Amino acid sequence: MSQALDENKIGGLGVSRKRVEDNRFIRGRGNYTDDIVLPGMLHMEILRSPLAHARIKSIDTSRAWEIPGVRLVLTGEMAATRNLAWMPTLSYDTQAVLATDKVRFQGQEVACVVADDPYIAKDACEAIDVEYEPLPVIVNPEQAVAEGAPLIRDDKAGQADNVVYRWEVGDQAGTDAAFEHAAVVSKLRLHYPRSHPSPIECCGSVADFDRATGKLTVYMTTQAPHIIRAAVAMVAELPEHLIRIISPDIGGGFGNKVPVYPGYVCSILCSILLERPVKWIEDKTGNLISTGFARDMYLDGELALRADGKILGVRMHAEADHGAFFADAQPSKFKIGLLHSTFACYNVPAAHLTARGTYTNKAPGGVAYRCSFRVTEAMFFQERMVHQAAKDLGLDPAEFRRRNFVRADAFPYRTPFGFLVDSGQPEACLDVGLKAVGYEDFLRQKEEARRRGRRLGIGISTMTEPLGAGNSREYDILGIKMFDSAELRVHMTGKALLRVGAKSQGQGHETTWAQIVSHELGIPADDVTVEEGDTDTAPFGMGTYASRSTPVAGAAISMVSRKIRAKARKLAAHLLEVSEEDLEWELGRFSVRGVPEHGVTIQECAMAAYGNMPDGMEPGLENHAYYDPPNLTWPFAVYIVTVEVDPETGVWDVLNTVAVDDCGVRINPMIVEGQIMGGLTEAYAMANMQFITFDAEGNCVGSNYMDYLLPTAWETPGFELHSEVVTPSPHHPIGAKGVGECAAVGGPAAFVNAVMDALDDTGVRNIDMPLLPDRVWEALTQHHDVSGAPPVRTDD
Numbered sequence: 188m189s190q191a192l193d194e195n196k197i198g199g200l201g202v203s204r205k206r207v208e209d210n211r212f213i214r215g216r217g218n219y220t221d222d223i224v225l226p227g228m229l230h231m232e233i234l235r236s237p238l239a240h241a242r243i244k245s246i247d248t249s250r251a252w253e254i255p256g257v258r259l260v261l262t263g264e265m266a267a268t269r270n271l272a273w274m275p276t277l278s279y280d281t282q283a284v285l286a287t288d289k290v291r292f293q294g295q296e297v298a299c300v301v302a303d304d305p306y307i308a309k310d311a312c313e314a315i316d317v318e319y320e321p322l323p324v325i326v327n328p329e330q331a332v333a334e335g336a337p338l339i340r341d342d343k344a345g346q347a348d349n350v351v352y353r354w355e356v357g358d359q360a361g362t363d364a365a366f367e368h369a370a371v372v373s374k375l376r377l378h379y380p381r382s383h384p385s386p387i388e389c390c391g392s393v394a395d396f397d398r399a400t401g402k403l404t405v406y407m408t409t410q411a412p413h414i415i416r417a418a419v420a421m422v423a424e425l426p427e428h429l430i431r432i433i434s435p436d437i438g439g440g441f442g443n444k445v446p447v448y449p450g451y452v453c454s455i456l457c458s459i460l461l462e463r464p465v466k467w468i469e470d471k472t473g474n475l476i477s478t479g480f481a482r483d484m485y486l487d488g489e490l491a492l493r494a495d496g497k498i499l500g501v502r503m504h505a506e507a508d509h510g511a512f513f514a515d516a517q518p519s520k521f522k523i524g525l526l527h528s529t530f531a532c533y534n535v536p537a538a539h540l541t542a543r544g545t546y547t548n549k550a551p552g553g554v555a556y557r558c559s560f561r562v563t564e565a566m567f568f569q570e571r572m573v574h575q576a577a578k579d580l581g582l583d584p585a586e587f588r589r590r591n592f593v594r595a596d597a598f599p600y601r602t603p604f605g606f607l608v609d610s611g612q613p614e615a616c617l618d619v620g621l622k623a624v625g626y627e628d629f630l631r632q633k634e635e636a637r638r639r640g641r642r643l644g645i646g647i648s649t650m651t652e653p654l655g656a657g658n659s660r661e662y663d664i665l666g667i668k669m670f671d672s673a674e675l676r677v678h679m680t681g682k683a684l685l686r687v688g689a690k691s692q693g694q695g696h697e698t699t700w701a702q703i704v705s706h707e708l709g710i711p712a713d714d715v716t717v718e719e720g721d722t723d724t725a726p727f728g729m730g731t732y733a734s735r736s737t738p739v740a741g742a743a744i745s746m747v748s749r750k751i752r753a754k755a756r757k758l759a760a761h762l763l764e765v766s767e768e769d770l771e772w773e774l775g776r777f778s779v780r781g782v783p784e785h786g787v788t789i790q791e792c793a794m795a796a797y798g799n800m801p802d803g804m805e806p807g808l809e810n811h812a813y814y815d816p817p818n819l820t821w822p823f824a825v826y827i828v829t830v831e832v833d834p835e836t837g838v839w840d841v842l843n844t845v846a847v848d849d850c851g852v853r854i855n856p857m858i859v860e861g862q863i864m865g866g867l868t869e870a871y872a873m874a875n876m877q878f879i880t881f882d883a884e885g886n887c888v889g890s891n892y893m894d895y896l897l898p899t900a901w902e903t904p905g906f907e908l909h910s911e912v913v914t915p916s917p918h919h920p921i922g923a924k925g926v927g928e929c930a931a932v933g934g935p936a937a938f939v940n941a942v943m944d945a946l947d948d949t950g951v952r953n954i955d956m957p958l959l960p961d962r963v964w965e966a967l968t969q970h971h972d973v974s975g976a977p978p979v980r981t982d983d
Contacts, residue, residue: 239885655738688728709775
């Protein structure tokens, strides 16, 4: 009889194991960057520009130096003497650490002060006198490329205009031919507005340079410690082995904590100059106005359609507003990110995409906000175009999608943009979602409500998202391939220590990583300790963003566990005095084939590794793995939203939200559901309330939480989640695909499509997000599209 362990009882794969990290978080025992206190530590504050574009005529720091407790006042000119006035970005551009020639966005770092406490430092910042000469301001791509536009990056040799790049992909000739044969051409102009990840914890760092050892230790809020170490080595000109980056508990990231920010560099330089620890903790306004913006992309999209609803071709042109510096965190070869992952779940014969990036007088934008490299924009544009195309043809939106889906038996499917989508069941997911929402019944309710003066709407968003960027043939950042890593050590008592190159910001890595080890080795999850975030102990990894955790780091954990099991098999053969070929593995135990009662546990193998190993075998039971994925993973999802719009006020309420996520094998269903709910909450917020924009002078409108609204439990609607459809990834070791970003990526279009469906008799084709009540009311009463693109008026 089998003596295999019960995986459910030991906390293995598929178990809704409670998050172990919450034991410290709910007790207030988390250890965040601001909790770090070092002997002799000083505090740093940053002076930011009030203007969006201005020449710096002079900086007078004399009054700041006179304030008791001030230890250092640092300007760009002083940083330049150490070659640190400018730094490289993750997109091979340059970014000012502290402005020297001019400021290029409101909130740009101009100087910093180090003092005995943060209040003295803040007072001293206010005592710095900066004389500015205002310059014309640009806040959108149209202004950036207009004739006579001021040159924003006049610091760059050979930069004659405000264009960052031009990029294209696809078959232009084939796409043009498809449009020539189209019965209907559906066109849509869209703007995905700027949004901000807005984590609870702002950015911060504690830099500690030890002159005696030459070692620099930095505690910081980073999602990618090893990449930061490499960047610091290049900027500070210190060898990597003398740099230690420690990322403790992180209070949310969502992509906001991937880039290298000037505050990090300033704290490091100040610690080197003063030879004392220097702490910098960003305030909320500083975070909102200057760090990690996302989106800000414009689209002109067209679909070539047959009369029967078949898509013949897709033509897209995107304008990306990158702000003053091109600082996107994305694979080097894809200037517009993975925007060309669009229409990957639809059988489209021909497609062509062109893109242009521009500089503007705004903080650097484009960093992923719970999104893999512009995939959020790709899916939003895709699903808004599909919704409108169905309306233009007079077809039911669900049926239109069904007619154009890639069939389940057609995978693997090569998209017209070159991606290989390896698996999926789009129609099955759509069927589950339509049944759950009561689709046909709601359509009848909608028509009945319309006759009574009420406006109901239903919106569908179906998407497949490329996750786990990593395969080294295609993906790198700053020339570093996007693999990931894991190191596993099983102690002689059978307890295990797992170190991973990823870094959690709330995803539950300490819980789920242990479950993968438990699944592979049969070691109870409670006996596996997980460590991340310290470059002196963790193996080199690319960090956590773009839903890379499970697809790449999780795969590395599986692979290293299997290496451990392979050595344990040799130990078991030695202990049982049989050949390896005579052994069978069942969870947690090797046994002799045909004699199941004659066996040894993984714990007994671990003990033998330290005291009874065969001749010629190295002691110990530990190993490491670097995982380079053969392909991206492709989860699929269907999100369906029903709403009611008040025609008198433009206010819209969510009636129901149904989510069907096929993310492959789920490691911990409870955590997956939490990720989906969090993503849907962010999707609702982007569609309904999160509004951050700029006026004609480049002032950031929405730089506080009175204006930039985040949803609370009061506003957030309920969600109905479904997990019936499971399509394992054919190349991932445990069949997982990842899910962290899916709902935030696919969700916004469902909410917008629902509101647009409620307005389908008005002739309105688009209202830009967020769909604020005044915008919806204007569309209803004026019967025209409503743009939210900057500049916005602030005089009324």
